[in-house]
Amino acid sequence: MKQELFQVLRDCSLEKLVGAMRILALRCYKYRRANNGYVPPRIFPSVLGISGIATAIEVIVEIGSQTPRQFALKLRDGRDTHGWPDQYEVTGVTGRMNVGVDELTHKLQKELFGDQQRLLCLEQLEFLGVTIQNEPERLVSCWTVLFLLKIQDPTELSGNWRVFSDPYSPEIIDHHREALRWVLDPKRQRFADLRLHRDTDWRSEA
Numbered sequence: 001m002k003q004e005l006f007q008v009l010r011d012c013s014l015e016k017l018v019g020a021m022r023i024l025a026l027r028c029y030k031y032r033r034a035n036n037g038y039v040p041p042r043i044f045p046s047v048l049g050i051s052g053i054a055t056a057i058e059v060i061v062e063i064g065s066q067t068p069r070q071f072a073l074k075l076r077d078g079r080d081t082h083g084w085p086d087q088y089e090v091t092g093v094t095g096r097m098n099v100g101v102d103e104l105t106h107k108l109q110k111e112l113f114g115d116q117q118r119l120l121c122l123e124q125l126e127f128l129g130v131t132i133q134n135e136p137e138r139l140v141s142c143w144t145v146l147f148l149l150k151i152q153d154p155t156e157l158s159g160n161w162r163v164f165s166d167p168y169s170p171e172i173i174d175h176h177r178e179a180l181r182w183v184l185d186p187k188r189q190r191f192a193d194l195r196l197h198r199d200t201d202w203r204s205e206a
Helices: 002-011 014-034 041-051 101-113 174-184
Strands: 053-063 071-075 091-094 126-135 140-151 161-164 191-193
Touching: 041 053, 041 140, 053 101, 053 174, 071 174, 091 101, 126 174, 140 174
Parallel strands: 053 140, 126 191
Antiparallel strands: 053 071, 053 091, 071 161, 126 140
């Protein structure tokens, strides 16, 4: 039965899957309503892939005022199944249904400072702009609202961080390399299309 179901989902035209897609959409909706906007972690990338669009708030952390400019990025868990294990990232949070800016900001605060009693207020950060970036690992284009946080000491941050002065480092997630280069551009546009992989298929069939 399981293999037959998978074959139907794989081979049928999308138009013929209207009923099944509606059932899945309603189940995800009810689950989100009952779980603060979350879906089960194992299906998170697939849910994003079906939607095709994600939204996020990200904070680029700049250390001091050196030349060249230095940015702190956080190491992703090597066991992460949502994409980019063991690479460094600009810290951010994905938007969730029924969750407002205050709660997302609180999650960002924990990503940055852990359990330290340090208040993060987006209104006090420098608003950099909005970028569009492709994330092939999640099969989406992500619209990201970006802010800049300046600190003097990277030890204020919680977790495994590294300071980079080279935005081209291959240890940084590819679309975050694009974001850092955009930040360093004195003529950058406030709304920027930074998409990579535009003209190629992102991933082969599972």
